Amino acid sequence: MLLRVGLFLSVLLSFNLFAQTLTFGIVPQQSAKKMAALWSPVLRYLSDTSGLKIQFATAKNIPEFEKRLLAGEYDIAYMNPYHYTVFSQKPGYNAIAKQKDKKIKGILVVKKDSPLTELRQLKGAKLAFPSPAAFAASVLPRAKMAQEGIEITPEYVSSHDSVYLNVARGFFPAGGGVMRTFNNTDPAVREQLKVLWTTPGYTSHAIATHPDVPQQTRQVLIKAMLKMNEDPAGLALLKMLNFKGLEAASDDEWNDVRELDIRLLDHMLQ
Template structure:
């Protein structure tokens, strides 16, 4: 009977929490600036790295378009979310999402592109044109670019096509005279598309997209994820993971880092008026 007692004791030990595998499940959402397929390909290696480093089960999420992503943020559906600066200041205030990290040594710039061979040479040439944008609340690609056009008293008709890639394709194919985007997504285009586009105008720099966590996430879980991001940023053997998302590394962040965006006075708007 002694062997049976040992067997039962071993079974109890193996099934105690001290021996359990960490199976905490978290969602990691990425703003749908590009197709879901491309986002998954680019971001999954990072998510796998975080999973391996923390022991958490981290699952990639995105949405069919930016407005749906916004609605999900408003409902607090994501544990971790990579969101644009406008989204962050809005959902930091309304839901309580907290800044964790951002791209290191980076400022976000909006830009306006036209077909390479377009007769449009200056912003004034866009007067009366249809201009493509990803979504009404896309910070640099829509809010900053369209605000600059209005400041210059250039009349235009906004058309929303759901993603940055859709903007570039629509302009490249001649469906619209111009389109709003950002440097990172433009640089991420296939060469055969990018070479057919010309940057007409580029904005000044703003604090870039935030990697933020749900307000209910514990400080210890936040720290574990941040540790993984900072470790990856200093891990030369896995630099390819960062290259896949167009980053050179992460830096720890706090909510006040986005005060330059708050100073624009757009955080109180439920929707930018375009």
């Protein structure tokens, strides 16, 4: 009798694990439509492989995404390195994976026919950035220019794609992004631009789970993500994201970002 009860409870726990729908929040670096097109096939693959129900989610802009992370609205989230150092503290997201063999670098782009050749020529200019706390696309280039005494006025335009479009249209002389989104942006826009400057590399975006996600579920997710590296179909989906693959990750891998001592979002932790 006890054996039957134990078996029933085991089956019930397994059913609850796999019946739950998990929201996977993606940082809105590009339009929701484009991100859904790129990420939904990956999430379907992970759902089919893991037996979990994983649903795409995002936000209208990066500040809204930050609020949702703080509120713990996503069961799983793909967030920039600085966001991870903040929201691993509160509400306590735990890293499980990241892009394989990748260091994230910010870029400043200008029009292809721009006469600008170095950062100091941007002094006094108004530049486009996705948001104040976009790590590689905004925090790093602004910090570098401040260090060099290059005073600029930042204008926040909500996404990486918006930066590229605004610079291509000549509304700003330069703007911040990252190579992955630059390569993924509309070719008609990208072909009008060139990279003026590139930042040093740091640990890339984190894929992290909310602290309420059970350890068993975390392990199932990691296993499904790593399987993509061994499956040509999985690798093809990751290639659409400009990912070489996925690898398991631990919290201390973002200590290089923590050492920068960025305080932009400290008010959210109070």
